[in-house]
Amino acid sequence: MSEVLLVFLYALSTAVATGLGAIPFLFVRELSERFAAYSAAVAGGLMLGASFGLVAEGIGYGRGETLAGALVGVFFILATQRFLGDRDGQDLVFEAATGEGAKKMLLIVIVMTAHSFAEGVAVGVSFGGGVTLGAVITIAIAIHNVPEGVAISAVLRPQGVSVPRCAAWSVFSSLPQPLMAVPAFLFVETFRAALPYGLGFAAGAMIFMVLVELLPEAYEHGDRAQVATLATASAVAMVLFQQWL
Amino acid sequence: MRESTSAPPQVPRPTLRVPGAAWHIEPVTTLEPLAAVLLFSGLAALTAVLGTVPQALGKAPPRTWIGWANALAGGLMLGVAYTLLTEGLSTGLIAGGVGALLGIGFVRGSHALAGTGELDVDELEFSGPGSGYQAVLVDALHAADEGVAIGVAMAVSLPLGIAMATTLAVHNIPEAMVLSTVLARKGLGLPRAALVSVAVNVNQVLLAVVSFGLLSLFPAVLPLIAGFAVGALMYRTLVELLPESYHQAGETSIAMVTLLAMGVVVLLSGVAR
Numbered sequence: 001m002s003e004v005l006l007v008f009l010y011a012l013s014t015a016v017a018t019g020l021g022a023i024p025f026l027f028v029r030e031l032s033e034r035f036a037a038y039s040a041a042v043a044g045g046l047m048l049g050a051s052f053g054l055v056a057e058g059i060g061y062g063r064g065e066t067l068a069g070a071l072v073g074v075f076f077i078l079a080t081q082r083f084l085g086d087r088d089g090q091d092l093v094f095e096a097a098t099g100e101g102a103k104k105m106l107l108i109v110i111v112m113t114a115h116s117f118a119e120g121v122a123v124g125v126s127f128g129g130g131v132t133l134g135a136v137i138t139i140a141i142a143i144h145n146v147p148e149g150v151a152i153s154a155v156l157r158p159q160g161v162s163v164p165r166c167a168a169w170s171v172f173s174s175l176p177q178p179l180m181a182v183p184a185f186l187f188v189e190t191f192r193a194a195l196p197y198g199l200g201f202a203a204g205a206m207i208f209m210v211l212v213e214l215l216p217e218a219y220e221h222g223d224r225a226q227v228a229t230l231a232t233a234s235a236v237a238m239v240l241f242q243q244w245l
Numbered sequence: 246m247r248e249s250t251s252a253p254p255q256v257p258r259p260t261l262r263v264p265g266a267a268w269h270i271e272p273v274t275t276l277e278p279l280a281a282v283l284l285f286s287g288l289a290a291l292t293a294v295l296g297t298v299p300q301a302l303g304k305a306p307p308r309t310w311i312g313w314a315n316a317l318a319g320g321l322m323l324g325v326a327y328t329l330l331t332e333g334l335s336t337g338l339i340a341g342g343v344g345a346l347l348g349i350g351f352v353r354g355s356h357a358l359a360g361t362g363e364l365d366v367d368e369l370e371f372s373g374p375g376s377g378y379q380a381v382l383v384d385a386l387h388a389a390d391e392g393v394a395i396g397v398a399m400a401v402s403l404p405l406g407i408a409m410a411t412t413l414a415v416h417n418i419p420e421a422m423v424l425s426t427v428l429a430r431k432g433l434g435l436p437r438a439a440l441v442s443v444a445v446n447v448n449q450v451l452l453a454v455v456s457f458g459l460l461s462l463f464p465a466v467l468p469l470i471a472g473f474a475v476g477a478l479m480y481r482t483l484v485e486l487l488p489e490s491y492h493q494a495g496e497t498s499i500a501m502v503t504l505l506a507m508g509v510v511v512l513l514s515g516v517a518r
Binding site: 048055059063066067070071074078204207208212215216219225228229231232233235236237239240 | 501
């Protein structure tokens, strides 16, 4: 059972790492969109590299199962997006703002919180794939959580939300990670046969998120050549790091 | 492609074998795969003709199709990168990393020298008169590191090489569809557009043979060359194929097509086993 606690603590640390994304706002009054874009490019590259590792691991157990799991991961993200889309039009109050500002802030918090469910599953499942890989994925997700915290803070801060509250909302958005990591970890341990599905699910969800969220965001505000360089270098570095461990 | 049809007969049968001297067998065992490299990379280059079908039917493909074609081509490239990363780098991680940086540098450098850094291969509303040539140049450069990818895969194993060539054969179709659409806008006739679409892939055959030959002589450089191909292919995908495709079709459908294409590569490399 102490393993469960360990998984919970690892996943919790990735959630806390998201709060670090608010720190730059202590020093920089206006964080440039370019910096956020390049952070997203690095995060996207690391997640892509981590997903390659997950797929390679999953294929060792079963190729078809891994690919089937990946499809489920994609539809999980799609279903979550659809669920969010239905609630997009309501009139809401968030922090000090109302109307458009509140909607914008709430949307980013909900989107980031929702995608953390998939990441939590990724953490739990990756511990099922081996502690080394799990630690690597945890580091990758923790690192990638920081620019996500930056992204959340970059939306909240201009609306007059204080830096500590930006950090708090960032951590909140990642809380599903420890909550989902434990059942995912238990599920993997109990049903060894489901492991390739789980690994595929995590890889599919992560790659889909890179393609549907992080890369478009990076291209929108960053120079294309720099985005491509950062993402490629991070992805290769991530794979090499995993193979070295 | 001339290379592909003339390739099989030029394979010399084992005649130089010297009993007791193991290294004499080496040239013989590498020549047969070399013929396979020629054959499969040649066939892969030829499939580009299929990309001109929309033009032949007399209609330019809709904008969303161009986006999906780019996403398909890009997803296949990312899948190729996955295959090379997991199969080609294990014997030299640092060399692989250096190779990847060289690959990124090669594409960035060639873009800077050719003045194609700001060019979108898939942007149909080109204004400059030279954009047709630039599109050809971009695809010709692209074919070069695709050739290296075939050579590397063939050096790892013949089945993996065939899977790689098949992947690139599929990849060449949407690439040629985009290119022939650009060329048609420039007033080029269908036969010439088809010819150019295939011709830009000659590099693919050339570099497949050269890199395979190099790897047969110096197997130790495999991680470096594989890393180079990974860096170049991933960088190209992220700088050329994906960014504009997001504008041409929705982010969700682009992500879906890209991911499915990556899955196809993983399936193909499984069939090869």
